[in-house]
Amino acid sequence: MKKSLLLVALLSAGVAFAGPPAPHQGGIESKDYKWNAQEGEKIEALKLKGDKKNGQEAYEVCGACHLPSGAGRPDGTFPQLAGQHTTVLIKQMADIRAGLRDNPTMYPFAATLTDPQELADVSSYIESLCIPIEHGKYEGPDAAMQIAKGKELYEKQCLECHGKNGEGEKAKFYPVIAGQHYKYLLRQMTEIRDGHRRNANPDMVKVIKPYTNDQLVAISAYQSSLVMPGNMCKPKAGAAATKKK
Structure with missing residues (x-):
């Protein structure tokens, strides 16, 4: 079945979605948790060369939420994916499929990827997309102050x-956060x-654990202001995202 037809079938199915697997016993709360154990379909996908053309077709399912450009949604419901490292994409999708990361909204779509090769293909395609310039930023009246506070925290620990x-x-x-x-x-x-976030990196948990809500606001404001020269989409209003060269 073509991915476009599968997408229609999935969206029309509504409540007929298969539920995600039961939460895996592992996770940051477990003393035996291994953040990035090299096993399962993840390690198989990481060994494969992704085919961007096939990945573009597979991505049609993802584009319903993350948009064809990979821009996601400024309200934060769906992340910006374009330009993300294949390693990060493969790990996160594999973790969702295996029940190591709880994401019941994404699970039915991640579950449509048939094997490690398709996981590698769609990740390769997403990585090739330019990072949208226009995305959700902190817009409070104190934006300059929050970004300055966040920059200090970021440069110290991130x-x-x-x-x-x-x-x-x-x-x-370690994920790309520019353009997020x-x-x-x-x-x-x-x-x-x-x-x-049960599949979080324990090192990051240690860094973030002491942060107050205000500090999280500041560092998020700064991170959302970052751009990666050479990886951003051209500033052309209304134009569709193009692939990085």
């Missing part, structure tokens, strides 16, 4: 892993701090 421009590190599974929506960043960091 820069080493996520990079000066929010570029992350592909080999270490403020509200999504704030929600995820709050969930990590509060122990609700």
Whole structure:
């Protein structure tokens, strides 16, 4: 079945979606938790070369929520995916499929990927997309102050892993955060701090655990202001996202 037809079938099915697997016994609350164990379909997908053309077709299902451009939603309901490292995408999708990350909204769509090769294909396609310039940023009247406070926190504790421009590190599974929506960043960091993101990196949990709500607002405001030179979409109003060259 073509992905476009499958998408229609999924969206029309509504309550007929199969539920996600039971939560895996592992997770940050477990003493045996291994953040990035090299096993299962994840490790198989990481060994494969992704086919962007096939990945574009597979992505049609994802585009219903994350948009064809990979821009996601500024209100933070769905993250910006475009330009994300394949390693990060593969890990997160594999974790959702395996019940290591609780995301009942995404699970039915992630479950449509048939095997490690398709996981590699769609991740390769998403990584090739340029990062949208227009995305959800902190818009409070105190934006300049919040960004300045967030910059200080970021450079002290986040820069080493996520990079000066929010570029992350592909080999270490550290995500790109440049171009990400403020509200999504704030929600995820709050969930990590509060122990609700079960597949979180324990090192990041340690960093975020002491943060107050105000500090999370500030650092999310700063992170959402970051851009990656050479990876951003061209500033052309109303134009569809193009692939990075």
